[in-house]
Amino acid sequence: MLKIILARLQQGHQTMKYPDGPPPKLPDRFRGCPKLNADKCSNGCNACVGACPTGAIVVKDNHPSIDMGKCLFCAECEKVCPEKAITFSDEYYLAARKRQDMIAAGNQPTKPCDVVMERDIRKLFGRSLKLRQVSAGGCNACEADTNVLGTLAWDLGRFGIQFVASPRHADGLLITGPVTQNMHLALKKTYDAVAEPKIVIAVGACAISGGPYIDHEQVKNGADAVVPVDLYIPGCPPHPLTILDGLIRFLGRKGCN
Amino acid sequence: MTQNNYSFAKLTNGRAVRLDTIPTIAFDGFRQAILDGVAYGQRVSAMFGDSTSQSDVTLLYVVMADDEQNQLYVGRTQIEGDQFPSLTPDCPQVHLFEREIAEQFGLKPIGHPWFKPVRYHHSKTSRDAWNRPSNQPILPGVGDFFQVGGDEVHEVAVGPVHAGIIEPGHFRFQCYGEQVFHLEIALGFQHRGVEQALIGGPNNRSIHYSETLAGDTTIAHATGYCQVLEALAHCQKTARAQMLRGVALELERLANHVGDLGAISGDVGFLPTASYCGRIRGDYLNMTALLCGSRFGRGMIRPGGVGFDIDDNRASELLRRLDKAEKDTTVAIKLLWDTPSVMARLENTGTLPKSIAIELGIVGPAARASDLPRDIRQDQPSGIFRFSHIPASTCDTGDAFGRAFVRWLEIQHSIQFIREQIGAIPAGSPLVKVGSLAAESFVATLNEGWRGEVCHIAITNQQGNFARYKIVDPSFHNWAALAYALRNQEISDFPLCNKSFNLSYCGHDL
CATH class of the missing domain: 1.10.645.10 (Cytochrome-c3 Hydrogenase, chain B)
Incomplete structure (x- = not known):
């Protein structure tokens, strides 16, 4: 018992101050929201398009756009661009409610999307949201960095968000993975088992677009092929801070910075 | 005691060899070399099929690891037709490899003691080892499970969707009260076709x-x-x-x-x-x-x-x-x-x-x-x-x-x-x-x-x-080790046993 108490003292207090205080420091090599400088993109080389593993980049009339729902944040485009027209910033707030809001184009300054849930739903879930997690072909990276939110450093419980063991106990689903053919039915059944009203959150490039598995015959190219999605959180995998930021802004627990 | 595996080619981890230096030997010799190698303490690192230009000929490769001699051995054999004699009864560690070969290439390992699909998908060839029609979907985890009989024996089914933030898999327990007689694990829910997609590469994906x-x-x-x-x-x-x-x-x-x-x-x-x-x-x-x-x-x-x-x-x-x-x-x-x-x-x-x-x-x-x-x-x-x-x-x-x-x-x-x-x-x-x-x-x-x-x-x-x-x-x-370790355990010890192995679903399902 004494050893347990001593260990407790040694480990100290670790829960982060965020969102009331500053967010935890991200690594300097962190690859967040991509920034485009369309003026620099001029010679039509399309090197970024060729380098992108998932077809996330489209260049039209020397105007590149990046679909963050497909982006693996590998930054190969940044490496090959001779004009430095694409750079990856340290902005971690990537969540969006609509698929088209994830497409970064032109020189528009990126700001956090307004992702707060509808008022009537918020009245129900704003202070207590129980989620069922379904991994449908996920590689266990999105799953792990969602799970980590339950640890004492992130302490998701402070926001009334909890992962529950049955769809019957849940207000919604948090889906990871490209939705394999072999998980299609299980995902559908889990969704059907959640009582109305319900919400769906898609976490990671796979769950949004299929990610690296996009257009494989074995996958459905993401969750919205099977169920309606209310919140998208891009990344491969998204940083826990990106996921937490998306969740609490969705609940209206934090403003748009 | 370790002996060289004379029928197979020697290989070093991470060194490429010309394909024609790998001997193609008759199935009996191939089989015997694997059994001899395992008897001398080698283990099967991989065993897999590869199609050839002829649709009724499939190559089987094996890579054996000799840990004591820091050496790998590789051999191959040609299978004509749609079946081959299973090695599993004499060499249990190839049980899942043979099921995988059957699933991918439609080759039946005759005499396999528990012959089921691995990932529940159609084969790469026109053959199907279970004679399933090619125009119908294959449902994951559907099929026979090992059952224990008796009035007081009951079955517990868990998954594919689990209670925590865990990847999907299906677990079927045969229980006598709290005691688990047998656990069978059915996977394949995470199958996203990686091996197939790598063919023709490397490319930027x-x-x-x-x-x-x-x-x-x-x-x-x-x-x-x-x-x-x-x-x-x-x-x-x-x-x-x-x-x-x-x-x-x-x-x-x-x-x-x-x-x-x-x-x-x-x-x-x-x-x-x-x-x-x-x-x-x-x-x-x-x-x-x-x-x-x-x-x-x-x-x-x-x-x-x-x-x-x-x-x-x-x-x-x-x-x-x-x-x-x-x-x-x-x-x-x-x-x-x-x-x-x-x-x-x-x-x-x-x-x-x-x-x-x-x-x-x-x-x-x-x-x-x-x-x-x-x-x-x-x-x-x-x-x-x-x-x-x-x-x-x-x-x-x-x-x-x-x-x-x-x-x-x-x-x-x-x-x-x-x-x-x-x-x-x-x-x-x-x-x-x-x-x-x-x-x-x-x-x-x-x-x-x-x-x-x-x-x-x-x-x-x-x-x-x-x-x-x-x-x-x-x-x-x-995964087979987890199933074995559960025998005669309390079913309530499953989470602990599972965590002590902490195996990958997507790594298995590819």
């Missing part, structure tokens, strides 16, 4: 397949994939790149082992270590992110070396964080061994006897906990591990305690390894160019991921593209 084969094993799988390319292109990496790969691999091991010990602690209801380790695991992930910006090492391992270099500031920051994490880890984990209620739950739970571990061809910490000193870093070392040895950590109990304790021993070795490596960083470029790949060649790479042996095999065509790519995640060997 290939590295991302390797990084997401099992997201928690990004470094080990990406290293295996890059070594394949480098071997085929005869590319010499720098010592600096090899060292950084080794550091990243050990950081991956640290994060997962610490996380597992926390989860094991949680499953026996001991919350202090569970809470601390959950957080400390993040400290190790953040050290990987310090190196490459991603907590899972995405972008770190690249063909020809590493994607990110290290400078003095970063090195000293890494060492500073490592010192802090080591202290926290030691305090948190030592609590486990000092708490009698924890030890009482771990000891004699989910025992995997050494003899069974050998028969099933178990790898990684699960094998070492059953007193098998198998560790690729020691037995078939590549990269930095050829120069800097990490001793294999073993335990002779074979139970959940053994699997937990081996992890603790490995944590200590990994920390020491990183400290040594970062203390003396060799000069050189982090990344060198990889040329075109040798045509019609064969290469196998083995790495000791945190779960055990990560095996990547590539065969190239005349143009130097992948004609066949085979991946064996350690979980492919080890």
Whole structure:
């Protein structure tokens, strides 16, 4: 018992101050929201398009756009661009409610999307949201960095968000993975088992677009092929801070910075 | 006692050979060579099929590892028609390989004792080993399960969707009261067609397949994939790149082992270590992110070396964080061994006897906990591990305690390894160019991921593209060990047993 108490003292207090205080420091090599400088993109080389593993980049009339729902944040485009027209910033707030809001184009300054849930739903879930997690072909990276939110450093419980063991106990689903053919039915059944009203959150490039598995015959190219999605959180995998930021802004627990 | 496997070609981990140097032998000789090799202490690292230009001829390859002699052996045989005599009755460790060959190529292993699909998909050929119509969908997990009869025997089915944040799999328990007589595990829900998609590569998506084969094993799988390319292109990496790969691999091991010990602690209801380790695991992930910006090492391992270099500031920051994490880890984990209620739950739970571990061809910490000193870093070392040895950590109990304790021993070795490596960083470029790949060649790479042996095999065509790519995640060997360890356990011990193995679903399902 004494050893347990001593260990407790040694480990100290670790829960982060965020969102009331500053967010935890991200690594300097962190690859967040991509920034485009369309003026620099001029010679039509399309090197970024060729380098992108998932077809996330489209260049039209020397105007590149990046679909963050497909982006693996590998930054190969940044490496090959001779004009430095694409750079990856340290902005971690990537969540969006609509698929088209994830497409970064032109020189528009990126700001956090307004992702707060509808008022009537918020009245129900704003202070207590129980989620069922379904991994449908996920590689266990999105799953792990969602799970980590339950640890004492992130302490998701402070926001009334909890992962529950049955769809019957849940207000919604948090889906990871490209939705394999072999998980299609299980995902559908889990969704059907959640009582109305319900919400769906898609976490990671796979769950949004299929990610690296996009257009494989074995996958459905993401969750919205099977169920309606209310919140998208891009990344491969998204940083826990990106996921937490998306969740609490969705609940209206934090403003748009 | 180990003897050379004369029928097969010798192979070194991570060295490419011309395809025509691999002997194609008659099936009886092929079979006998495998059985002899296993009898002499070798194990089957991979066994897989490959189609030929003739639709009714399939090649079967086997890669055997001789851990004592630090040697690999490779052989192949031709199968004509739609069947071959199963080796499983005489060599249980190929049981799942034969089911996989049957599923992918429609070849029936005649005499296989438990002949079922592995991942529930259609075959690559016009044949189907179970004679299922090709125009109907194959439903995952649907089919016969082993059943125990008797009035008081009942069946418990769990999954594919599980109660926590866990990947999908289906577990079927045959129980007598609380006691589990038998557990059967049906997987395949995560199947996303990686091996098939790699054919014709490498291309700009290939590295991302390797990084997401099992997201928690990004470094080990990406290293295996890059070594394949480098071997085929005869590319010499720098010592600096090899060292950084080794550091990243050990950081991956640290994060997962610490996380597992926390989860094991949680499953026996001991919350202090569970809470601390959950957080400390993040400290190790953040050290990987310090190196490459991603907590899972995405972008770190690249063909020809590493994607990110290290400078003095970063090195000293890494060492500073490592010192802090080591202290926290030691305090948190030592609590486990000092708490009698924890030890009482771990000891004699989910025992995997050494003899069974050998028969099933178990790898990684699960094998070492059953007193098998198998560790690729020691037995078939590549990269930095050829120069800097990490001793294999073993335990002779074979139970959940053994699997937990081996992890603790490995944590200590990994920390020491990183400290040594970062203390003396060799000069050189982090990344060198990889040329075109040798045509019609064969290469196998083995790495000791945190779960055990990560095996990547590539065969190239005349143009130097992948004609066949085979991946064996350690979980492919080890799921059978979990099923075995559950025999005669209380069903309530399943979470603990499961966590003590902590196997990958997506790594198995590919």
